[in-house]
Amino acid sequence: MTLGRQVCRAMTPPGRKGRELGSDEHPVAVRNTLVDQVYERLMELLLDGTLQSGDPVSIDGTARYLGVSPTPVREALARLESTGNVVRVAMRGYRVPEMPDAKEISDIMDARLLIEPRLAELACARADSSWLNALEEAVKEQDRAPHTADAAAIRKYHRADEEFHRLIAEHADNGALLRAYDALGGHGQRFRLFVGVGVQDSACAIAEHREILAALRRGYGPEAYRIMHTHISGVKQRALTEHAQAQRRDGRRPAVGRSTEDSPRLAD
Secondary structure, three states: OOHHHHHHHHHOOOOOOHHHHHOOOOHHHHHHHHHHHHHHHHHHHHHOOOOOOOOEEOHHHHHHHHOOOHHHHHHHHHHHHHOOOOEEEOOOEEEOOOOOOHHHHHHHHHHHHHHHHHHHHHHHOOOOHHHHHHHHHHHHHHHHOOOOOOHHHHHHHHHHHHHHHHHHHHHOOOHHHHHHHHHHOOOOHHHHHHOOOOOOOHHHHHHHHHHHHHHHHHOOHHHHHHHHHHHHHHHHHHHHHHHHHHHHHHHHOOOOOOOHHHOOOOOO
C-alpha cells in the first residue's frame, strides 16, 4: 500500500470512501472536520520528518495525496502558514521552510517577549470563568499528552501549548497585537526540532503555564505580565539549547538524500 493510500484510509471514517469526505452532506460540519484532519495530518508529516525543509506542498497535489477537495487543504495550509510551518512562494504555492537558525530563533523570541507579556496583561483585565477554564483545560491537555518522541505525541503536546498562548492572545482584544503575534510565525517552528527526540522541556513549560494561569486568576495585570515575560525568556533559552543540540545531532548523521520515490507526493 502506498503512503498516499495509507493517509486516505487513516482520514476516512469506517464505511465511507475517501472522496465522500468532501461531500455536501452537512457541509459546514464536514468542512470544519476536514480542515482539522488535513491540518493534523500535515503537522504529523512535518513532525515525523516525512516533510522536510524545502519540500514543495501544493494545494492540488496535497488534495490528491489526501483524497480530499482543495478547499480544506487551502484552509489548512493557511493555518500552517500562520504558525510558520509552511511558507507561501509567489506563483509556486507553499513549501516547507528551512529550519530557523539561532539568530532567527533569538529574534522571534525577542519579538514574543515584547508582545506576549502585554497580551497577558490585557487579557488579565478581561478574565472570566469560561476563559480561565479553557486555559486550565489546555494545560491539562499538555500534561496528558504522551511525552514521547513519536510524531503523534509531539503534535498533541504542540496543539495544547499553542492553544494556551492563542487563548491569551485572542482574549486580550487588541487586533493590532494579535496580528503581530500571528505574523511572528515562529511558535510551531520550534517543534520541528523535536523530530526523533520528543518534547524536552514539558515539565518546565507546564509548570510555567500553571504559574501564568494562577496569576490570571488573581487578576493582577502586572504580575501576569512579569510571569509571561519570565516564561518566554525561559522558552528562548531552551529553544536555543535545543537548536544547538539539533545542529550537533544533524552533524553526526550521514548525508543521505531522499530519492524522488521516497518523497511525499504533495507537489504538482
